[in-house]
Amino acid sequence: MTTIVPLPVSDYRGRLAPSPTGYLHVGHARTFWTAWQRARDAGGALVIRMEDLDPDRSRTVYADAALEDLRWLGIRWHEGPDRGGPYAPYAQSKRLPAYVEVWRRLLNGGFLFPCKCSRKDLAAAIAAPHESASQRAFKLEAHEDEPIYPGTCRHLSWQAPQLPGPTGADLERLEGINWRFRVPHGEVIEFEDQNLGAQRFVAGVDFGDFVVWRRDGLPSYQLACVADDVAMGITEVVRGADLLKSTARQILLFRALGLSPPSWFHCRLVVDHNGRRLAKRHDALSLRALRQRGVTPMNILSAELPMTA
Numbered sequence: 001m002t003t004i005v006p007l008p009v010s011d012y013r014g015r016l017a018p019s020p021t022g023y024l025h026v027g028h029a030r031t032f033w034t035a036w037q038r039a040r041d042a043g044g045a046l047v048i049r050m051e052d053l054d055p056d057r058s059r060t061v062y063a064d065a066a067l068e069d070l071r072w073l074g075i076r077w078h079e080g081p082d083r084g085g086p087y088a089p090y091a092q093s094k095r096l097p098a099y100v101e102v103w104r105r106l107l108n109g110g111f112l113f114p115c116k117c118s119r120k121d122l123a124a125a126i127a128a129p130h131e132s133a134s135q136r137a138f139k140l141e142a143h144e145d146e147p148i149y150p151g152t153c154r155h156l157s158w159q160a161p162q163l164p165g166p167t168g169a170d171l172e173r174l175e176g177i178n179w180r181f182r183v184p185h186g187e188v189i190e191f192e193d194q195n196l197g198a199q200r201f202v203a204g205v206d207f208g209d210f211v212v213w214r215r216d217g218l219p220s221y222q223l224a225c226v227a228d229d230v231a232m233g234i235t236e237v238v239r240g241a242d243l244l245k246s247t248a249r250q251i252l253l254f255r256a257l258g259l260s261p262p263s264w265f266h267c268r269l270v271v272d273h274n275g276r277r278l279a280k281r282h283d284a285l286s287l288r289a290l291r292q293r294g295v296t297p298m299n300i301l302s303a304e305l306p307m308t309a
Contacts, residue, residue, distance in 0.1 A: 012044025020062035023286035027270035035238035048080030050091040069287040099219040115153040115178040148208035179213035189248040194265040201248035
């Protein structure tokens with residue numbers, strides 16, 4: 001049975017963007033609840049978009065579970081993979097042509113360069129001279145944010161042909177190579193977060209040239225988010241504070257495309273008893289496991305639930 005959701009009465013458009021690579025946990029619940037509250041209080045629309053661009057880890061069972069868990073929490077939305085809407089499809093795996101078009105616009109604007117570096121190359125570039133190969137690989141894998149690119153391929157360029165739209169030839173060019181955004185070194189990116197206040201990052205210092213298209217033929221998180229937020233008319237992005245630096249990167253993409261970014265609201269992270277932010281590996285704190293233990297939505301959304309895994 002379809003749940004009746006009140007029609008929007010304002011231009012506010014928010015979104016929930018779960019990644020179906022595991023079950024949602026307490027941190028997701030509290031962030032998504034905040035996003036729903038802000039859309040509801042603004043009298044606006046709320047969109048669900050499945051960020052399923054990781055083909056090795058994304059599973060239909062996790063996508064279905066996310067929708068079920070969100071309904072159980074009491075969250076309702078206006079558009080999404082289960083309800084449809086004017087900006088369908090609402091799964092990123094089905095939106096590839098839109099991402100190719102954004103990649104071409106950035107490339108034609110001179111903002112991108114091809115990068116031939118492998119993960120091993122980057123691990124060696126950021127490593128201390130005395131580190132072993134295994135230590136370098138672990139350092140790159142464990143890095144919680146994309147490490148600052150050393151500039152190895154920054155001198156490379158490639159001119160895209162002026163074609164009327166995305167083609168199979170475009171897709172062929174996008175396979176087997178990483179495409180990076182050439183950040184303007186020293187440029188300050190400032191924005192006012194609706195929750196955490198003034199934020200300031202320096203391109204080339206806080207982050208470097210970042211990947212917008214991966215060698216496996218898929219867009220990066222940064223490009224896909226910007227492309228979808230533009231296409232779906234999102235006016236405010238609510239997400240975790242671990243993505244503040246991603247926001248600075250995405251603001252650069254909005255600028256390069258000649259577009260105004262949405263407003264931002266970053267939620268403080270939920271951490272476990274060791275002070276580490278929750279991840280999908282914390283199975284004991286997944287909404288699925290907590291529901292089976294008889295925990296209620298009110299328990300989950302309160303600050304009283306003990307963060308022990």
